[in-house]
Amino acid sequence: xxxxxxxxxxxxxxxxxxxxxxxxxxxxxxxxxxxxxxxxxxxxxxxxxxxxxxxxxxxxxxxxxxxxxxxxxxxxxxxxxxxxxxxxxxxxxxxxxxxxxxxxxxxxxxxxxxxxxxxxxxxxxxxxxxxxxxxxxxxxxxxxxxxxxxxxxxxxxxxxxxxxxxxxxxxxxxxxxxxxxxxxxxxxxxxxxxxxxxxxxxxxxxxxxxxxxxxxxxxxxxxxxxxxxxxxxxxxxxxxxxxxxxxxxxxxxxxxxxxxxxxxxxxxxxxxxxxxxxxxxxxxxxxxxxxxxxxxxxxxxxxxxxxxxxxxxxxxxxxxxxxxxxxxxxxxxxxxxxxxxxxxxxxxxxxxxxxxxxxxxxxxxxxxxxxxxxxxxxxxxxxxxxxxxxxxxxxxxxxxxxxxxxxxxxxxxxxxxxxxxxxxxxxxxxxxxxxxxxxxxxxxxxxxxxxxxxxxxxxxxxxxxxxxxxxxxxxxxxxxxxxxxxxxxxxxxxxxxxxxxxxxxxxxxxxxxxxxxxxxxxxxxxxxxxxxxxxxxxxxxxxxxxxxxxxxxxxxxxxxxxxxxxxxxxxxxxxxxxxxxxxxxxxxxxxxxxxxxxxxxxxxxxxxxxxxx
Numbered sequence: 374x375x376x377x378x379x380x381x382x383x384x385x386x387x388x389x390x391x392x393x394x395x396x397x398x399x400x401x402x403x404x405x406x407x408x409x410x411x412x413x414x415x416x417x418x419x420x421x422x423x424x425x426x427x428x429x430x431x432x433x434x435x436x437x438x439x440x441x442x443x444x445x446x447x448x449x450x451x452x453x454x455x456x457x458x459x460x461x462x463x464x465x466x467x468x469x470x471x472x473x474x475x476x477x478x479x480x481x482x483x484x485x486x487x488x489x490x491x492x493x494x495x496x497x498x499x500x501x502x503x504x505x506x507x508x509x510x511x512x513x514x515x516x517x518x519x520x521x522x523x524x525x526x527x528x529x530x531x532x533x534x535x536x537x538x539x540x541x542x543x544x545x546x547x548x549x550x551x552x553x554x555x556x557x558x559x560x561x562x563x564x565x566x567x568x569x570x571x572x573x574x575x576x577x578x579x580x581x582x583x584x585x586x587x588x589x590x591x592x593x594x595x596x597x598x599x600x601x602x603x604x605x606x607x608x609x610x611x612x613x614x615x616x617x618x619x620x621x622x623x624x625x626x627x628x629x630x631x632x633x634x635x636x637x638x639x640x641x642x643x644x645x646x647x648x649x650x651x652x653x654x655x656x657x658x659x660x661x662x663x664x665x666x667x668x669x670x671x672x673x674x675x676x677x678x679x680x681x682x683x684x685x686x687x688x689x690x691x692x693x694x695x696x697x698x699x700x701x702x703x704x705x706x707x708x709x710x711x712x713x714x715x716x717x718x719x720x721x722x723x724x725x726x727x728x729x730x731x732x733x734x735x736x737x738x739x740x741x742x743x744x745x746x747x748x749x750x751x752x753x754x755x756x757x758x759x760x761x762x763x764x765x766x767x768x769x770x771x772x773x774x775x776x777x778x779x780x781x782x783x784x785x786x787x788x789x790x791x792x793x794x795x796x797x798x799x800x801x802x803x804x805x806x807x808x809x810x811x812x813x814x815x816x817x818x819x820x821x822x823x824x825x826x827x828x829x830x831x832x833x834x835x836x837x838x839x840x841x842x843x844x845x846x847x848x849x850x851x852x853x854x855x856x857x858x859x860x861x862x863x864x865x866x867x868x869x870x871x872x873x874x875x876x877x878x879x880x881x882x883x884x885x886x887x888x889x890x891x892x893x894x895x896x897x898x899x900x901x902x903x904x905x906x907x908x909x910x911x912x913x914x915x916x917x918x919x920x921x922x923x924x925x926x927x928x929x930x931x932x933x934x935x936x937x938x939x940x941x942x943x944x945x946x947x948x949x950x951x952x953x954x955x956x957x958x959x960x961x962x963x964x965x966x967x968x969x970x971x972x973x974x975x976x977x978x979x980x981x982x983x984x985x986x
Contacts, residue, residue: 446580449579532568706769754932781981
C-alpha cells in the first residue's frame with residue numbers, strides 16, 4: 374500500500390489542475406500478459422463526503438488468487454460526467470460509476486476492486502477482447518460482486534425493506550410490514566400499493582437491463598445488491614422472488630388486484646423473471662438460451678449482445694471475443710458456434726422473422742432485436758426429429774456470409790392459403806369467429822386436394838394442431854383445462870361445425886373450453902400459413918412463404934425448413950453452387966419424425982448440401 378504522502382501528492386495534482394494524458398499512457402505502465410492471466414485491480418483509497426476520489430492501478434495474476442471485489446453497474450449514457458484521480462492523473466468517468474466509487478470507498482481503509490471501465494484499456498481492442506474472454510474467471514475469482522443499483526431515491530429503502538421482510542415463505546398478511554390492528558381493508562391496500570410500487574421502481578433501474586450484469590451475478594461466489602447506503606445479499610432477492618410469485622399470485626390475488634390494478638400479474642411476472650432468469654442462467658449454461666432470454670439487454674457495443682453472455686456457456690465453444698470484427702461477422706461466428714455446441718439447428722428458429730438488420734444473412738439471428746417472444750416456437754418443436762440421426766455439419770464461409778450445411782430436399786410448394794386471422798383487425802368476438810371460420814375453411818379446401826390421406830383423418834388434424842403442441846406444464850389453478858386434453862374433441866367439433874354448420878358462432882367462442890383451445894392455437898394461426906406441395910404434402914410455414922419455395926430437411930434440424938432460391942451462383946472450392954435464403958421452419962405432416970430420411974416416404978431427393986446466404 375502506498376504511503377499517505379503518495380495520497381497527498383495525488384490530491385495536490387487534482388487541485389492544481391493536472392490534466393489527463395492519453396489513456397494508453399496510463400495503461401502502458403501496467404501492460405498485461407495474456408499468458409499469465411493478468412488483470413488490473415484498482416485500489417480505491419479512503420475518503421468521505423465531497424473529498425476527491427483517488428484510485429491506483431495494480432497488475433496481478435488470477436493464478437495468485439488475490440482477494441478483491443468486482444463491481445457490477447450500469448454504464449449509463451453520460452460517460453464523462455465526473456473527475457477522479459487514477460495513477461496520479463485526472464480522468465473523466467461516468468456519473469453512475471462516480472457515485473458507486475463515492476459510496477463504496479471506506480472511511481479508513483483502501484478497498485481493492487475490479488472495475489471494467491478502469492481495469493481494462495477500453496481503447497485497446499486487442500486487450501479488450503482478451504479481457505472479455507477472461508470475464509468468467511474474473512467474476513468467479515472475486516470474493517464478492519457488488520451490484521450497484523444507484524443512489525437512494527423513489528422509496529428505494531422502503532422497497533429493500535419490503536423485499537427483506539417477504540424473503541421468508543409467509544403469507545403477506547402475516548408479515549409485520551402489512552399488519553396493523555387499526556388498518557381497515559382500504560388502509561391495507563394502500564400500504565400494499567405503496568410498498569410494491571416502490572419495489573417496481575427499484576426493479577426498473579437500468580442495472581436490471583444491462584446485459585453484462587447477468588453473468589456477473591450468475592457466476593460469482595457471493596453478491597450484494599447496493600443501493601445508496603443500503604446493502605442486501607443477492608440470496609434475499611432470490612428468496613423474495615420465490616415468495617413473491619407464490620403468495621401474490623395465490624394467497625393475495627384479490628388484495629393485490631385492488632392495490633396495484635389490472636396489470637398486477639404482468640408486474641409480478643416481470644419482476645420474478647428479472648430475478649429468476651439471473652439464477653437460472655448458471656443452471657442452463659446455454660449460450661442459445663441466454664442470448665434469447667436476455668436479448669432485450671442493453672449494452673453500448675452491439676457485439677456485447679453475444680460477448681456479454683459468452684461466459685455462461687457450459688462447454689468450451691469455438692468462439693473468441695474479437696472487437697476488431699464487424700457485428701455481422703460476430704453474429705455469424707456465434708450462430709455457427711451455437712450449432713456446433715448444441716448439435717442442432719434450434720438457433721434457426723430465431724433467424725426467420727424478417728428482423729435481420731443490414732448486412733446479416735437470412736440464417737443469422739439479429740440479437741440487436743428482442744427475441745424473447747420466440748421461446749414458444751422452440752418448445753413447440755422439441756418432440757420432433759425430422760432429420761433422424763443426422764448431426765449438423767456447418768461450414769462458415771465468413772467473407773461471403775454463407776453457411777454450407779447438409780440438406781435433404783423434399784418438394785416444392787405450389788398452393789398457399791390467403792385467409793389469415795389477423796389480431797389487429799379483430800375488434801369483437803363476432804369478428805374473431807368470422808376470421809377463424811374463413812381461415813379454417815380455406816385450410817380445409819387446400820387439404821381437400823391432398824391425395825395422400827382422407828381429409829377427415831388425423832393428417833389434417835395433426836397439421837392444424839402440430840405446431841401448437843407444447844410440453845405440458847403444471848398449472849397454478851387446479852381447475853385449469855390443459856389444451857392438449859381438449860385437442861381431439863376440439864378438432865372434431867371444429868370439423869363438424871365448419872363443414873356442416875357454417876362455422877363457429879360467437880356463443881361457441883365464448884365457451885370456456887373452446888376459448889382455451891383457441892387461445893392456445895391463436896399464436897400459431899396468426900403467424901403461420903397453410904400450404905400444399907406439388908406431390909401432396911400439407912403443412913404450416915412462415916407467413917413469408919411463397920409458391921415456388923422448397924421444403925427441405927437440414928442436418929440437425931428438428932423440423933423441415935422452407936428455402937428460397939437466391940438466383941445467385943456461389944463458387945466454393947472451384948465449383949458453382951446455387952445460394953438459398955432460409956425463410957423459416959415448417960410443420961409438414963408425415964415427415965416430422967424422420968420418415969423421409971428413413972426412406973419411408975416416396976419423393977425425397979436424398980441428402981445433398983445447401984448453401985445458405
